[in-house]
Amino acid sequence: xxxxxxxxxxxxxxxxxxxxxxxxxxxxxxxxxxxxxxxxxxxxxxxxxxxxxxxxxxxxxxxxxxxxxxxxxxxxxxxxxxxxxxxxxxxxxxxxxxxxxxxxxxxxxxxxxxxxxxxxxxxxxxxxxxxxxxxxxxxxxxxxxxxxxxxxxxxxxxxxxxxxxxxxxxxxxxxxxxxxxxxxxxxxxxxxxxxxxxxxxxxxxxxxxxxxxxxxxxxxxxxxxxxxxxxxxxxxxxxxxxxxxxxxxxxxxxxxxxxxxxxxxxxxxxxxxxxxxxxxxxxxxxxxxxxxxxxxxxxxxxxxxxxxxxxxxxxxxxxxxxxxxxxxxxxxxxxxxxxxxxxxxxxxxxxxxxxxxxxxxxxxxxxxxxxxx
Numbered sequence: 213x214x215x216x217x218x219x220x221x222x223x224x225x226x227x228x229x230x231x232x233x234x235x236x237x238x239x240x241x242x243x244x245x246x247x248x249x250x251x252x253x254x255x256x257x258x259x260x261x262x263x264x265x266x267x268x269x270x271x272x273x274x275x276x277x278x279x280x281x282x283x284x285x286x287x288x289x290x291x292x293x294x295x296x297x298x299x300x301x302x303x304x305x306x307x308x309x310x311x312x313x314x315x316x317x318x319x320x321x322x323x324x325x326x327x328x329x330x331x332x333x334x335x336x337x338x339x340x341x342x343x344x345x346x347x348x349x350x351x352x353x354x355x356x357x358x359x360x361x362x363x364x365x366x367x368x369x370x371x372x373x374x375x376x377x378x379x380x381x382x383x384x385x386x387x388x389x390x391x392x393x394x395x396x397x398x399x400x401x402x403x404x405x406x407x408x409x410x411x412x413x414x415x416x417x418x419x420x421x422x423x424x425x426x427x428x429x430x431x432x433x434x435x436x437x438x439x440x441x442x443x444x445x446x447x448x449x450x451x452x453x454x455x456x457x458x459x460x461x462x463x464x465x466x467x468x469x470x471x472x473x474x475x476x477x478x479x480x481x482x483x484x485x486x487x488x489x490x491x492x493x494x495x496x497x498x499x500x501x502x503x504x505x506x507x508x509x510x511x512x513x514x515x516x517x518x519x520x521x522x523x524x525x526x527x528x529x530x531x532x533x534x535x536x537x538x539x540x541x542x543x544x545x546x547x548x549x550x551x552x553x554x555x556x557x558x559x560x561x562x563x564x565x566x567x568x569x570x571x572x573x574x575x576x577x578x579x580x581x582x583x584x585x
Contacts, residue, residue, distance in 0.1 A: 220288075220506070221284065221285070223281055223285045224284060224285055224287070224288050224509075225288075227270075227285055227288045227289055228288035228291075228292065230265070231288055231289045231291075231292035231293070232292050232295075234261075234262075234265070234292075235292040235293055235295065235296040235298050236292075236296060238255070238258045238261075238296075238298070239258075239293075239296040239297065239298040239299075240296075241296075241297065241554055241557070243255075244296075244297045244298075244299070244413060244557065245557075247299055247413065248412050248413065251415075252374070252375065252415070253299050253300075253372070253413065253414070253415040254299040254300035254301070254372075254415075255300070258298075258300065259300055259301070259331070259333070260331060262300075262302065263329075263330060263331030264331075266278075266279050266329075267286075267289055267302065268302075268305055268306070268309070268328060268329050268330075268331065269309075269325075269328075269329030270285050270286050270289070270306075271283045271285065271286050271306070271309070271310065272309055272313065272325055272328075272329055273313075276313075276321050276322065276325035276326060276329070277325055277326030277327075277329040277330065278309075278325065278329050282512070282513065283310075283447060283450060283451075283509065283512050283513075284509040284510060284512060286306060286451065286454075287450065287451070287454045287505065287506070287509040288454075289302075290302070290303065290451045290454035290455055290458070291454040291455070291457055291458040291505070292458055293455065293458065294454060294455030294456060294457065294458030294459045294462075294561070294565075295458030295459065295461055295462045296458075296462065297413055297459070297462075297557055297558075297561060299413045299414070300372070301333040301334070301335060301371065301372040301375060301376070303371075303448070303451050303452075303455070304333075304334060304335040304336055304371045304372060304376075305328060305332075305333050305334045305335070306447075306451065307336055307380075307444055307447055307448055307451070308328065308334035308335060308336055308378060308379075308380045309325060309328050309329070309334070310443060310444060310447050311336065311380045311391060311432070311440055311443075311444050312324055312325060312328075312380070312393065312432070313325070314436065314439060314440040314443040314444070315391050315432040315433055315436040315437055315439070315440025315441075315443075316393070316432045316433060316436075317432070317433050320393065320432060324378060324393065327377070327378075328378065332377040332378060333372060333375045333376050333377055333378075334376055334377065334378040334379065334380070335370055335371050335372055335373055335375075335376040335378075335379050335380070336370070336371075336379070336380045336381075336444070337367035337370045337379055337380070337381045337382070337419060338367070338380070338381075338382045338441070338444070339367060339368045339369040339370075340352060340365070340366065340367060340368060341366055341368060345445075345569060345570040345574055347382065347389075347441040347442075347444065347445050348389050348438055348441055348442075350382045350383060350384045350389045351365055351384060352364065352365025352366065352367060352381075352382070352383055352384060352421055353365055353383065353384045353385075354383040354384065354385045354390065354392070355385075356385065356386075356428060358428075359427060359428050359429075360425050360426070360427060360428065361383075361385075361392070361425065361426050361427070361428055361430065361431070362424075362425050363383065363421035363422070363423075363424045363425065363426065364421055364422045364423075365383075365420075365421050365422070366418060366419065366420055366421065367381070367418065367419045367421070368407065368416075368418045369407070369409075369416050369568070370404075370416065370417045370418070370419055371414060371415065371416055371417075372415050373399070373402075373404055373415075373417040373419065374404075374415075374417075376396075376399060377395070377396050377399075378393055378394065378395060378396075379393070379394040379398075379399050380392075380393055380432075381393070381394055381421075382437075382441065385431075385434070388434075388437070389437050389438060389441060390431055390432070390434050390437045391431070391432040391437050391440055391441070392426065392430040392431050392432065393430055393432060394426060394430060398424070398426050398430070401424045402419045402420070402421065402424060403419065403420040403422075404417045404418070404419050404420075405417060405418045405419075405420075409564065410560050410563045410564055411560045411561050411563070411564035411565075412560065413557070413560075413561065414564060445569055445570075446512075446518070446519060446522050448568070448569045449522050449523065449525070449526040449569050449570065449575070450505075450508055450509065450512060450522050450525065450526075452526060452529075452565045452568055452569060453501070453504070453505050453508065453522070453525040453526045453529040454505055454509075455561075455565055456501070456529040456530060456532070456533040456562065456565045456566070457498065457501050457502045457505050457529050457532070457533075459533050459537070459558055459561050459562060459565070460494070460497075460498040460501065460529070460532045460533040460536045460537075460562075461498055461502075462558065463494075463533070463536040463537050463540050463555070463558040464491065464494055464495055464498060464536050466540060466554060466555065466558070467491060467494075467536070467539065467540045467543055467544075467555070468491060470543065470544060471487060471491065471543065487543060490539055490543075491539075493535070494532075494535055494536040494539060497528075497531065497532040497535055497536070498532050498536065500528060500532065501525070501528045501529040501531075501532035501533075504521070504524050504525040504528045504529070505525045505529060507521050507524075507525070508521035508522040508524070508525040516582075519582065520579060520582065520583070523575040523576070523578055523579045524575075524579065526569075526570065526572070526575045527571075527572035527573075527575040527576050527579075528572075529565075530562075530565070530566040530571060530572045531572055533558075533561075533562040533565065533566070534562050534563075534566060536558075536562075537555060537558040537559040537561075537562045538559060540555035540558060540559070541553070541555045541556065541559055
C-alpha cells in the first residue's frame with residue numbers, strides 16, 4: 213500500500229491561499245456579529261460566490277458536475293472558514309453530497325449532485341434526542357405502504373433547514389437504517405422548530421416527522437446505508453477538525469494581539485511569563501492538531517489508516533481549540549466573560565464543534581477499540 217505523506221498538494225496550497233483571502237474579506241468579525249441577529253444567519257450573496265468558485269463540488273467527480281478532487285482539498289477551505297467564523301451551509305451541503313456519492317443510486321447521483329455543485333444548499337437530519345453519536349442508531353421510523361413511506365419520530369441539529377433544497381434523512385425501515393433524500397416540497401411538510409444552541413453563528417432546527425409521507429423513490433440505495441452513514445461520520449469529523457484548527461489559530465492571534473497591547477501596572481501583560489508559557493502551550497497544541505488534520509486529509513481514503521488518522525485529528529483538534537479559547541477568555545479578565553469579547557465567539561464555536569459527531573473521549577475510545585481489536 214502506498215503511504216501518503218503529510219504536506220500540501222499543489223491543489224491544497226492554491227485553495228488555502230484563495231480561501232484565506234476570500235474568508236478574510238467576506239467574514240470579518242463585525243459581519244459575524246451582525247449575522248448573529250439575522251434569521252437566515254449567513255449572506256446569500258457570499259454563498260453564491262462560493263458556488264461560482266466551485267467549492268461545493270471540490271470532492272464531487274466531474275461526471276456529476278464537480279471538480280473531481282478529494283476531501284483533502286476541502287480541508288483547507290473548511291479550515292479558513294473556521295478561522296474567520298464564517299457562517300453558512302458549506303459543511304452540511306458538502307456532507308449531503310458525500311452521502312449521495314456514498315449511498316445513492318447512479319440515477320440519484322446524476323440528478324442531484326450537479327444541482328448541489330451549482331449552489332443548491334443541502335442539509336442532513338441524522339441526530340436524534342437519544343444523543344448517541346453512532347449514526348446507525350436510528351429511532352425515527354419509516355413504514356412502507358405501497359409506493360409511499362409513512363414517517364414518524366424527531367430529528368435534532370438540522371442545520372440551515374429553511375435554506376435547504378435537499379435534506380438527507382436517516383430512518384429505521386424494518387429494523388435497519390436507511391437514508392432518504394427529500395426535496396424542497398417534502399421539506400416544506402416537516403414541522404420545524406428553531407433550536408437554541410451554544411454557537412449562535414449556527415441555525416439549528418428540530419424537525420417532527422409524524423404525519424409526513426414521502427415516495428419510496430426518495431430512498432437512497434438501501435444496501436449502502438450503513439456504509440454511507442460511516443462515511444458521513446468520518447467526513448464530518450474531518451471537516452470539524454479543520455474548522456477547529458482554523459478557529460484555534462484565530463483565537464491565538466486574537467489573544468496575542470491583546471497581550472501585546474494591554475498594559476497593567478505600566479507593563480504589557482504579555483511580558484508576564486505565566487501568560488507567555490500558556491500561549492506557547494496553546495500554539496504547540498494547535499500545531500500538533502494541524503499536523504494531525506493534514507495527515508488525516510492525506511490518508512483519508514486509505515482503508516483503516518484513514519479512520520484512525522481522522523479520529524486522532526478530531527480528538528486533538530477538540531482539545532487544542534478548547535484550551536486556546538478557554539485561556540483567551542481568562543486572559544481578557546472580566547471583559548472576557550462578557551459577550552462583547554470575541555473570545556466568547558471562539559469558545560462557543562469550540563464547544564459546538566467538539567460535541568458534534570463525538571468528543572475527544574468518544575473518538576479515542578473507538579480508536580482504541582480498532583487498534584486493540
